[in-house]
Amino acid sequence: MDLRFTEEEVAFRKEVRDFIRQNLPARTRERLRLGYSPTKQDIVDWQRILNKKGWATYKWPKAYGGTDWSPTQRMIFQEENQINHAPEVNGFNITMIGPVIIQFGTPEQKAHILPRAANLEDWWCQGFSEPGSGSDLASLKTAAKRVGDDYIVNGQKIWTSTAHHADWCFALVRTDPNARKPQEGISFLLIDMKTPGITVRPIISIDNSHHLNEVFFDDVKVPVANRVYEENKGWDVAKFLLGNERTGIARLGKSMERINYAQELARDVRQNGKPLIEDAGFRQRVAKLQVQAKALELTQLRVVAKAAGNSDGKPDPFSSVLKIKGTELLQDTAELVMDIAGPLAMPDWAKELDLLNRESGDNEPLIGPEWAGYAAPPYLMLRAASIYGGTNEIQKNILNKAILRL
């Protein structure tokens, strides 16, 4: 056992870091450093830069444009992206639909979809959750009726992230309402968002941002050729997708980056006439978060090492530990940054501060220091981190079922 990185791994980290520093657009970097969400353009630009280098699809098999990086290298790559304020690639494209098509797609589907997904020519979104089907996903009701060479889709999806940006949606639909078990009547369809009958309604989040949507399907025609895998076997596809490569789930680099950022800020903020960074209570809070991040880093390395050892492709139930602790750390580090800003984080200044607007020639002077203007939204938005992708309560149920067996 050796918990240190090898020389090769250290060199790899440096290569990745240098590449990001040299190629990440300055505006994107600044926006992310201040806590803004990346714009659609930020993500598209960065994913294409990575794709040109062959790194956007590093998780895919080599035959499909992937790399043969070890799990540790993958982890290093993700961490360096997050620490250096690079946007994450579009996860719907890279982690979800890409691997699904590689595993289950027809040759035609592979040829058409994969290169466009890799280069973010098509922006994908995920149509899984429904108003009545959250944690209990298999109870979904959106219906697809076979008529000739088409399915006619009717129903509603909800919590659809970036549906308003998306060109395509991969969706779970019910093709057999009379199946013995709810899981057995579900199919996996690829739906062009420009198809008539699709309506996207924004859901504004508590940070005042537009990230989530409802998507309504009203007699939407989907060619049978756009079904992935067999009819009524969509649940297998969904299980594969949800279990696929979950080591990135902790988003640890992001938390580490926030801890560093918080220390930077705390040098400039004063409390009781001294820099906040000199306050013992504050320092202890930072130290506690660093300890948690270190523990999670090592746990993540252990999970990664195990994944390297067994290739049965089954998801490791321990990834639920990574999800729970990773999202808690994301929430706590965002809270730390907000607490540093204090009262200056409370005004809803985001619009006025928006770097995009400033670029567009807005003349009004800024209100308050710009780093404070976006200190609260990540705190608000990250409350969702312990909800989406299986709530942390559901993750604990998974741990119980797979490991504790109580």
Added chain:
Amino acid sequence: MDFELTEDQRLLNDSVSRLLADRYAFDARRGYIKSAQGWSQEMWEKYAELGLLGLPFPEEYGGFGGGAVDIMMVMEAFGRSLVVEPFLATVVLGGSAIKYAGNEAQKGEILPQIVDGSLKLGWAHGEQQARYDLTDVLTTATKDGSGWVLEGAKSVVLHGDCADMLVVSARTGGDRMDKEGLTLFLVPANTPGVARRGYAMRDGTRAAEISLSTVKLGPEAVLGTVGDAYGIIERVTQAGIAAFAAETVGACEAAHTMTLDYLRTRVQFGRPIGTNQVLQHKAADMLIEVEQARSMAMLAAMMVDEEDAAERTRNISMAKVGVGQSGRFVTQNSVQLHGGIGMTEEYAVGHYFRRVMVFEHSWGDSAYHLGLLADQVG
């Protein structure tokens, strides 16, 4: 020891609750926020009619002669309904400043106008560099004949955009962090040199940045004693903390109630999610924290009128920490137990969550007050 409400208090509580039940449904509130000024003039007049705007002021000025417990009750009700009118700014903060520091002429002129709803006040003390330090004031007031000239800027002034009159703190002496040398001034908002930029807060209430450049005031603008305002600033802040703490308790209580309703009605895997013991225990933890926060808000209310400054300061800090920590716990978990719907702008629980967040970041968060208390241990 007596937790009983008086007959008057019970009546007041009933009438406030009834008014808010009738006029402050979540959709109605959304409408008030969307209006140009961001709150409801009509509701403001209703509060005046009910006597709420005169609650803490002596009867000789048209007030109700009530105390901190009356304010606590009203604020709890306001917290349950997420009221956005400038009550805290005008009645609690501005009103306390006048009550504690005003001379007879100032009280006689200003308090009756607060009571009848015609005058709104803003408490313009905080500054961008100050964070939570009450002594960190850079705004200056220099003598100009018999009068004064103000120069500086005030930050996150609650409802500062709609205030008719601002209570402004400024340095007439001393250095940046000194307790000595602070003076309060009454500044009509339309005084030349006062510029305001209003904005919405994260919870939908209003606030403003205020700049003061060569603001000329007469000698009658001084509120209290020149150079000796720190004690008043502390008391006003403490009255604000006590009132806002009660509002936070109301918000937590409502968020908890909503969460219980959701746990009873949301069905997954064929049964209400509230049948899961793990969620029941989380809801029990939240109940405990709501009640502990209520106890601490009561402590704060009781201490507002305590004359022993050290005892008052210590207990208000304790209440701020207790309510702040319980509030974070209750509202964060309210969002969590709601799942996706809790994350949305159109659902009330996220608004309770943000109101409590604003409480936590007003006049010192839990960590700040814990630090102050720690300095007294030993």
Added chain:
Amino acid sequence: MELRFTEEEIAFRQEVRAFIRGNLPAKTLERMRLGYPPTKSDVVTWQRILNKKGWATYKWPQEYGGQAWSPTMRMIFQDENMLAHAPEVNSFNITMIGPVLIQFGTPEQKERFIAPTANLDIWWCQGFSEPGSGSDLASLKTSAVLDGDHYVVNGQKIWTSTAHHADWIFALVRTNPQARKPQEGISFLLIDMKTPGITVRPIISIDGSHHFNEVFFDDVRVPVTQRVYEENKGWDVAKFLLGNERTGIARLGKSMARLEDIRELSPHLRNHGAPLLDDKLQRERVASLEIRAKALEITQLRVVAKMMQQSDGKPDPFSSLLKIKGGELGQDTSELIMDAVGPLAMPQWAKELDLLNRESGENEPPIGPDYAGFAAGPYLMHRASSIAGGTTEIQKNILNKAVLRL
């Protein structure tokens, strides 16, 4: 609403404080201050002193020797006892069997037991829990079969505190195994611990102390006249007993006393070359516990005030809140003391330090400073605070059933 104490209440507090200072034996005070559990003789001596004053049975109705104190005064009395390091009176006698006999006892039972119970001439213990019946008490199996004018008792009790000190035990036994519901076949018996067939086996706790026991009943003959209330109605008695006066349940005074102790200990405990409480983080820890104690104090007063208004005698479900938060505070304040003492709290010195042993003329000098010898004991023993008397989890179930109704 008035949260301040009245002048009468303040005067009462002074009176109680003065009495304890004037009458608590010095040895007892010293032992309790150092964190030792009181000896049997400490408890007996103190309870008799209080009983002479009429204060041991203050909770009882006045005609049975009780006091007409308000709930607030009761709370003050309890807090002052704990703050002054006085032992608690034997609660099996005072809070449990006394009120039970007053409520349900026959004139003969009252005549025989009440006076010696008050004066601790009889030491009672409680025979409720069994190996298979913890949280689910009604499933108890110890049987009592009627044989003439005696019951013949067979079975086993466990977690029986101070059974090794006890003269008598009050026990729940099953008299009708065929009852429709398990609660309906239980009776409440008073059993002389000297009866043939009773065996007491010690259970040593994780702090090395002997507090708990197993009690075995092997054909133990108990006169029918020692049954309290009707046959098969013992569950009603148990419910009355468990719901009876629970305001003292938070044991807040004890926690507050520890927060005073830490200030006394501070100069002896060096941290970075300075007294412990020169460290801001240590002070924050103390302040944070004091805030929790303050919140609990007010909540307790609120519960007490509510009880003053309603006299239906039903237990307030909020006493579960007091138990949960009071138990946590006991755990966390004892942890504070142990952590403050640090490595010196780790040796098993209790025996050697025992003041009783030293008084008995043992010549060996004690090892280490006297404050360190029992610093870990309360921490270890307090783990039981969230287990005994209904676990914290069960208390939350009670809150759910009575208040949340999920």
